Amino acid sequence: MSHSTQRIRRGLCVTALLQGLLLLAIAQWVETVNIPLTSFRFGAAVVGAAGLLVTGLAIAAWKMRNDFALVLNSTVLTMIIAFSAGYHPVHAGDLTVVNGRMVSWQSETEWTEINVRGDPLFGWSNKPNTVSRQSHQDFKVSYAIDGEGWRRLPARPAGSPEIWFLGCSFTFGVGVDDQQAYPALLAQKAWPTAQVRNFSVSGWGTTQAYLVLKNLLTEKTKPRAILYGWINHHRQRNYLRASWFSKSKARQIPRFEVESGELSWVGMVPGSQAKMPEGPELDKKEVAVTIALVRAMAALTREHGVPFIIVLLDPTDPEIKAAFTAIPGVKLMDVGGLSTAFHPNEGHPAPLWHQVVAHAIAADPLLSNLTGMPELLAPSAIADPPMREWHSSWDRSLGAGKLFIRYPAQPTDTLKVEFVGPPAREVRSSVVRHGDIRATKGRTYAFEMVARASGQRPLTFALDRATAPFDNLGLRGDIQLTPEWQRVRRYFVATGDDTAAALALSVGASTESIEFATAPLLRELAGDELAAAAASLAQPQWKLSAEHPSQASLEHVSPVPQTPFLVRVQASGEDIWEIQLQLDGIALEAGREYTFALRARAARARPWSMRSRSIGRAGRISVCGAGRSWVPGGRRCDETLSPPPTRPMPE
Structure with a gap:
């Protein structure tokens, strides 16, 4: 055999060996490969087996004729080019035979072993004596x-x-x-x-x-x-x-x-x-x-x-x-x-x-x-799952993705709200709701909730009529959830009668998941708790006003809706008066002197201001600031608030 013939054989054998190694590498890189121009796929094991075969034939070709090595090279190269050019990732509906069973793919990682057959009576039916799997x-x-x-x-x-x-x-x-x-x-x-x-x-x-x-x-x-x-x-x-x-x-x-x-x-x-x-x-x-x-x-x-x-x-x-x-x-x-x-x-x-x-x-x-x-009739044979009365809804017209409630399997587990898809544009576009709540006009109730989120996100709560005109029945508020557990308790007096009102938690505008330690609760008050709630509700109420583009929320930390509370600023404006904490309904008399005292703290040094003015026959006190969040309860009012010594948030 001439030296040129040997060099050609060596070159062909090395090329075939490299092709075999390439197939082995591809088998490690992909899960399945489709047959060009079809939706039928075969698994990576088939590619790996082909790689081993080609590698073995390439080694054997050293002892064979040149034309064998040439045919091996051209055949494998043609197949690699054809499969590479026709390759596409898994499409829904692609089919694969795995362990002798047909598998239908839904995505790269989701598949179902086909357990149905054509049926002359019904069109299709289950295959007898089978155990099929579905991975999603x-x-x-x-x-x-x-x-x-x-x-x-x-x-x-x-x-x-x-x-x-x-x-x-x-x-x-x-x-x-x-x-x-x-x-x-x-x-x-x-x-x-x-x-x-x-x-x-x-x-x-x-x-x-x-x-x-x-x-x-x-x-x-x-x-x-x-x-x-x-x-x-x-x-x-x-x-x-x-x-x-x-x-x-x-x-x-x-x-x-x-x-x-x-x-x-x-x-x-x-x-x-x-x-x-x-x-x-x-x-x-x-x-x-x-x-x-x-x-x-x-x-x-x-x-x-x-x-x-x-x-x-x-x-x-x-x-x-x-x-x-x-x-x-x-x-x-x-x-x-x-x-x-x-x-x-x-x-x-x-x-x-x-x-x-x-x-x-x-x-x-x-x-x-x-x-x-x-x-x-066996009402106690199967447990009624905890918190299952909470339902979800979302409004696709407002750009909302899907809202999914992960219910607790045991009474000690938490209720989780998760999201699939893009965040909604508005908080009200995704709602977790509990209906069939009885509310009686003039009676006092407490709304209680312990919740946290995977990241900072808004949540609003309200008690509304479940049917048109969907009037609010006296409870409405909002908070900013964080990864730390927050306890919310709000007293209110029902403003109407309804035997099937809806307690709604609006959770749009974010895809940060929410976790409730217990189901949000609405209960009617009695005894000493009713008296304490009535006394606090009779006092003037602080409220928050934020003019666009400023954004802020008022979060009550204690059961009484006066103090302490947190003013959380999401977006500050240019003017200090764009965000105001207001207390209305104060009786004032001309010519008399009044003392205003406020204890407050801030996360960092920030300006704020205070003024009082007349609104009709009652006065208003406005505490204003367009900077970062601040909490009454730190130090006496001044032109600049500073962070106090580190201490836990009051319960």
């Missing part, structure tokens, strides 16, 4: 499916009375482990003598619920009760809505029509037929089909002598709720709105939501009365 930034859970294709529940002795659940992902329990879904909680804790079955599949609507009910009633022993878990989105799954079925990518979907007021079965049709755009025509069609389907479900259950209960899992459209109520044989159990504990990014109910729903079902006598089974 909000949770990591497993779904165990039994031999019939339903989510696995505890088995009872043969002949045990059965309770059936029908529904979608809310009832199936997407986002929670097997034992955390509300049918499983009822089976384990509330109804230990009943065989609970969960005939639910993610993505199903009323169409599949009717079809599976019809099928089950002809094949299985009659149950003692059937509960259908309804959510509003089922309506949008019951006809040919393009925006829904394009997401599911179902090859076949069941189709019904309503003809002369009666439900008519069209058959299984290709998913490509779902082309109807959003609009009133589609909405009207969906409502008609939905009501006809529920009417048919009720007729089936009446025919077999089985109680049929629709569990309203979210606040239901009034038109549909009224239509359900009017159907003979339909009973409603409304648990919608009892909890807003949803996974903040993925969107499905969190474990606490399932616990709240399970508790509500177990505590409702309806099921026990309909079945004649007193053991189904």
Whole structure:
């Protein structure tokens, strides 16, 4: 062999060896690689195996012909160029085979092992005898499916009375482990003598619920009760809505029509037929089909002598709720709105939501009365979670991101408010609310709260009517939260009567998370505490005035709304009079001398001023300053405030 031939071989072998090492490096850098021009991906292990193979072949090529080394080089180089040019990060919907199982990706770190299959009766259903996993930034859970294709529940002795659940992902329990879904909680804790079955599949609507009910009633022993878990989105799954079925990518979907007021079965049709755009025509069609389907479900259950209960899992459209109520044989159990504990990014109910729903079902006598089974009424079997009466809302029109409440798992845990997305422009655009509070005009109440935040942020609190015109009922205030725990107690006299007022905490304008040591509390006062509160409320009240662009807040540190308190300046103006602490309602007489005394301190040296003037028949004292925050309680008033010796904030 000539020297030139040997040099060529050595060069080709070294190049192939470097390519193998490059593939090994890529396997350490990426989690998955997509096949060019497709959404199918394979894992880094495949890239690593290819790197080892190429490295081994490059070493073996030293003993082989030049043309082998040339083919190896050109083949590997072509593949590296093709895969590099066609590479894209994970897209939602990309597919990968992992350990022989298909995985669907939602993001770089979020994936779901596909546990559904095409079904000739329902369009799609769960794969029997599987355990699939889902990994999301909000949770990591497993779904165990039994031999019939339903989510696995505890088995009872043969002949045990059965309770059936029908529904979608809310009832199936997407986002929670097997034992955390509300049918499983009822089976384990509330109804230990009943065989609970969960005939639910993610993505199903009323169409599949009717079809599976019809099928089950002809094949299985009659149950003692059937509960259908309804959510509003089922309506949008019951006809040919393009925006829904394009997401599911179902090859076949069941189709019904309503003809002369009666439900008519069209058959299984290709998913490509779902082309109807959003609009009133589609909405009207969906409502008609939905009501006809529920009417048919009720007729089936009446025919077999089985109680049929629709569990309203979210606040239901009034038109549909009224239509359900009017159907003979339909009973409603409304648990919608009892909890807003949803996974903040993925969107499905969190474990606490399932616990709240399970508790509500177990505590409702309806099921026990309909079945004649007193053991189904078990109000104490499932704990009612602490602080679950607090709910969240946000206004997207004001630029608000999502607001998520992380409820305490135990009574000793804290309530946390977290945010996803950009901060809202206004404090009032994101609200944590507790409704159904009784307020009586003229009575005295105390508002109490212990809270902190991950960083400095505003919070306002108010007691308002829950319905128009949403009048305030005497409580309104604001504070600046910090990472240190702050205790707030505010006395007020209710200015109106309301049996369902709303205590609202406005938490927009920042994404700093908030933590409450206990649930914010509103209670009516009596005895000595009432007398002390009445005496303090009868005195003139300090208030804060800040002219734009200045921004400041008045925070009361003690229970009495006079002193001590903190004036916190967020933005100072140019004029010292732009921020004023004012005390109105002081009786003054001309010609008489008065003494004004004030003890105050500041975080650093800063100017301030004081003046009094007449407003109508009463006087006003104004303490003004446009610099940094200051706290009455340090030293006698002067033209300049300075920091006092270090000491703790008064309780």
